Amino acid sequence: MVSKKVTITNLSGLHMGAAGKLCDEAIKYSxxxxxxxxxxxxxxxxxxMLSVLGASVTAGEExxxxxxxxxxxxxxxxxxxxxxxxxDEY
Numbered sequence: 001m002v003s004k005k006v007t008i009t010n011l012s013g014l015h016m017g018a019a020g021k022l023c024d025e026a027i028k029y030s031x032x033x034x035x036x037x038x039x040x041x042x043x044x045x046x047x048x049m050l051s052v053l054g055a056s057v058t059a060g061e062e063x064x065x066x067x068x069x070x071x072x073x074x075x076x077x078x079x080x081x082x083x084x085x086x087x088d089e090y
Contacts, residue, residue, distance in 0.1 A: 001068040002076045010086040013058040018087040023049050025082050032069030034079065038062075046079065 010018060026034040026046035034046040038055050045051040046065070057063060065083070067075040082088075 001066065002072045003064050003066040004076060004080050005062055005064045006080055006083045007062045008057055008059055008083065010089050011059050012089075013061070014052055014055060016053065018089065019049055019052040021082060021087045022052055022079065023047055025078050026075065028078070029067070029069070029071045029075035032067055032071045032075045034065070034067050034075055037064040037066060 008014060012018065014022065023046065035043050036046055036055075037043055038057055038061065042055065044055040063083075065076060065079050067073075067079070069075075
C-alpha cells in the first residue's frame with residue numbers, strides 16, 4: 001500500500017468535471033484499490049463518481065490518496081499528477 005497527501009488547488013474543488021477525471025484515471029487500474037481520505041478521516045472510493053462527489057472536497061483541502069494492489073505505484077503517481085495539474089483545467 002502506498003499513499004501521498006495532496007492539496008486540491010483548482011478553484012472549484014472536486015466538482016463534476018474534476019471528479020469525472022479522477023474516476024476515469026482510477027478506473028484504469030482495475031486490479032488496484034484506489035481511494036482517498038479527506039476531512040475527519042472519511043474515505044471515498046476514487047473509482048466511484050458518487051463517492052467522490054459525496055466527499056464535497058473544496059479548494060484548499062488536503063486529501064490523502066491511497067492505492068493498494070499490483071499497480072499501486074503507477075496509480076498513485078497518475079492520480080497525484082492529475083491533482084497537482086489541477087485536473088488539466090487551466
